[in-house]
Amino acid sequence: MLDRILTELTIGGISRKADGKTKERAETLRSQLVGLSGNILTFKTHGWVQRVQLVRLPKWLNRFREGKKKLVDVVSWSIHSDVKVACSCPSMLYGGFAYIASEGGFKVGRDQTRFPKVRNPGLNGSVCKHLVKVLEDLPGLVATVTRLVKRGMKQEEAEPAPKAALRKGRGG
Numbered sequence: 001m002l003d004r005i006l007t008e009l010t011i012g013g014i015s016r017k018a019d020g021k022t023k024e025r026a027e028t029l030r031s032q033l034v035g036l037s038g039n040i041l042t043f044k045t046h047g048w049v050q051r052v053q054l055v056r057l058p059k060w061l062n063r064f065r066e067g068k069k070k071l072v073d074v075v076s077w078s079i080h081s082d083v084k085v086a087c088s089c090p091s092m093l094y095g096g097f098a099y100i101a102s103e104g105g106f107k108v109g110r111d112q113t114r115f116p117k118v119r120n121p122g123l124n125g126s127v128c129k130h131l132v133k134v135l136e137d138l139p140g141l142v143a144t145v146t147r148l149v150k151r152g153m154k155q156e157e158a159e160p161a162p163k164a165a166l167r168k169g170r171g172g
């Protein structure tokens with residue numbers, strides 16, 4: 001999905017190439033991975049205005065726990081798999097990208113069903129410049145994401161989830 005969003009996307013049976021201008025604009029930005037919560041990565045992009053992006057990775061943790069694959073390999077697989085995205089910028093909403101992402105099945109959160117008839121009736125592009133930047137940087141972040149996942153697992157072990165604690169209490 002990641003590569004398709006950035007190069008060529010098929011929505012409603014129509015194949016469209018990613019918008020070159022948006023890609024050019026994305027090059028002026030700097031992206032920063034700020035955290036991982038569950039399977040959602042949070043990014044900030046720094047340009048004229050700071051924006052926040054979400055990238056939801058597919059549910060992969062069970063796949064890791066059941067299988068014998070290395071964590072880094074599972075993280076790499078998930079990053080190149082069916083990611084879903086969202087951005088806090090106005091063009092995501094008004095520029096039609098929320099609609100395009102909903103139609104394409106890669107939007108985090110509620111689907112946007114209102115067709116962008118004024119701002120982007122031709123449905124050009126796939127995501128805003130911020131998400132172009134984040135998605136371009138994402139494959140290079142496998143090691144960093146793996147570290148975040150490991151840290152999260154350690155925290156889980158240190159402070160067991162309420163449910164687990166409850167079960168323990170009942171048993172003993």
Ligand SMILES: [Zn+2]
Pocket residue numbers: 051087088089090091092128129130131
């Ligand atoms: Zn954006």
